[in-house]
Amino acid sequence: MEFQAADVERLITLLRWRRDVRHFRPDPVPEPLIARLEQAMTLAPSVGNSRPWRVIRVEDARLRADVRDDFLRCNEAAAAGYDNERRDSYQALKLAGLDHAPVQLAIFCAADPAQGHGLGRQTMPATLEQSVSMAVFALWLAARAQNLGVGMVSILDPARIEALLEVPEDWHFVAWLCIGWPEFQDDTPLLHRSGWQENDETAWLTR
Amino acid sequence: MEFQAADVERLITLLRWRRDVRHFRPDPVPEPLIARLEQAMTLAPSVGNSRPWRVIRVEDARLRADVRDDFLRCNEAAAAGYDNERRDSYQALKLAGLDHAPVQLAIFCAADPAQGHGLGRQTMPATLEQSVSMAVFALWLAARAQNLGVGMVSILDPARIEALLEVPEDWHFVAWLCIGWPEFQDDTPLLHRSGWQENDETAWLTR
Numbered sequence: 001m002e003f004q005a006a007d008v009e010r011l012i013t014l015l016r017w018r019r020d021v022r023h024f025r026p027d028p029v030p031e032p033l034i035a036r037l038e039q040a041m042t043l044a045p046s047v048g049n050s051r052p053w054r055v056i057r058v059e060d061a062r063l064r065a066d067v068r069d070d071f072l073r074c075n076e077a078a079a080a081g082y083d084n085e086r087r088d089s090y091q092a093l094k095l096a097g098l099d100h101a102p103v104q105l106a107i108f109c110a111a112d113p114a115q116g117h118g119l120g121r122q123t124m125p126a127t128l129e130q131s132v133s134m135a136v137f138a139l140w141l142a143a144r145a146q147n148l149g150v151g152m153v154s155i156l157d158p159a160r161i162e163a164l165l166e167v168p169e170d171w172h173f174v175a176w177l178c179i180g181w182p183e184f185q186d187d188t189p190l191l192h193r194s195g196w197q198e199n200d201e202t203a204w205l206t207r
Numbered sequence: 208m209e210f211q212a213a214d215v216e217r218l219i220t221l222l223r224w225r226r227d228v229r230h231f232r233p234d235p236v237p238e239p240l241i242a243r244l245e246q247a248m249t250l251a252p253s254v255g256n257s258r259p260w261r262v263i264r265v266e267d268a269r270l271r272a273d274v275r276d277d278f279l280r281c282n283e284a285a286a287a288g289y290d291n292e293r294r295d296s297y298q299a300l301k302l303a304g305l306d307h308a309p310v311q312l313a314i315f316c317a318a319d320p321a322q323g324h325g326l327g328r329q330t331m332p333a334t335l336e337q338s339v340s341m342a343v344f345a346l347w348l349a350a351r352a353q354n355l356g357v358g359m360v361s362i363l364d365p366a367r368i369e370a371l372l373e374v375p376e377d378w379h380f381v382a383w384l385c386i387g388w389p390e391f392q393d394d395t396p397l398l399h400r401s402g403w404q405e406n407d408e409t410a411w412l413t414r
Binding site for chain 1: 210221222223254256258260261264265267284300325326328329338343344348349351353354359363365382392396398404405408409413
């Protein structure tokens with residue numbers, strides 16, 4: 001498989017227009033598009049080919065409401081940690097699309113999967129969660145390539161989410177994904193636009 | 208920016224042909240291609256727009272040799288943990304391209320960057336390393352789209368790598384990346400081909 005110059009250009013465009021989306025239209029997402037997201041995840045790299053990602057698609061209204069409550073609690077606690085002016089800025093941000101996103105996924109990592117036979121993670125157990133993070137990013141890009149938005153919510157108490165969803169003891173919560181049609185598009189992060197945190201450069205060093 | 212049906216197809220093809228490469232040709236990689244990798248990383252998602260990835264491009268022959276030694280030590284220890292037959296299989300695998308890869312990057316995560324002002328990581332500090340993992344994957348895809356291979360090496364002692372490269376105390380080692388022209392291509396993981404670990408399916412659950 002030889003890729004052409006246009007391929008890296010297209011990838012860069014996709015990366016540039018991927019956003020963390022918190023503003024969703026409530027329209028449903030056709031199932032074939034969701035199947036593409038699932039397919040993209042299966043093609044992610046994983047340590048020892050262990051594929052440690054575990055995914056629950058959450059449709060239940062009561063569960064979704066409980067997760068929103070947990071977000072509100074955690075978000076309030078986070079706001080309380082800032083001084084006055086910064087707290088006002090924080091509270092003005094919309095940090096999750098839990099209210100409207102039609103598709104919501106809870107993503108977990110298996111703590112010690114049989115798959116892979118431990119290869120590649122003896123000195124660095126975090127490689128499992130690295131694999132899950134990359135699988136989330138594969139899904140994220142496949143969403144954007146279909147003009148869908150993904151918002152990754154981490155202002156949650158992992159233990160609370162694990163308890164709510166009654167997951168096996170060896171599943172650790174990694175992220176909550178809100179998925180749907182975005183209300184608007186942008187090639188620049190919302191946190192940069194809003195003045196919370198600009199796009200700082202991090203230059204490579206050489207040794 | 209409206210993406211077309213061909214875009215998700217192209218992305219899936221790129222994901223399918225991305226591999227963890229351990230067999231490199233020694234030919235140099237032109238600098239403009241490396242600049243693309245750097246650009247791709249800057250477009251990765253990050254918690255609070257904190258961009259916590261820190262990258263050292265390692266050219267120094269002595270440092271590279273020290274890292275290869277650490278890999279050999281860690282790999283031998285890992286092999287010793289398997290029973291006879293599995294150990295033979297393990298020892299038959301080539302698990303790193305540290306010998307020939309012309310470009311080698313050490314990737315770190317900043318433990319508590321000022322950027323982002325802590326947003327999104329109060330209850331889940333691992334979101335920083337999640338961001339770095341996604342940036343690595345962005346680079347990986349940009350490499351493959353330019354027909355380059357990337358191999359991610361985790362059979363290393365993080366503390367040893369941090370000491371060798373004399374990084375600031377708040378930088379934590381995430382991965383060592385070997386980059387160059389692959390000796391061969393495949394749409395299937397080497398660990399599947401070799402029979403170490405097949406591509407298991409992990410179906411989504413619904414609640």
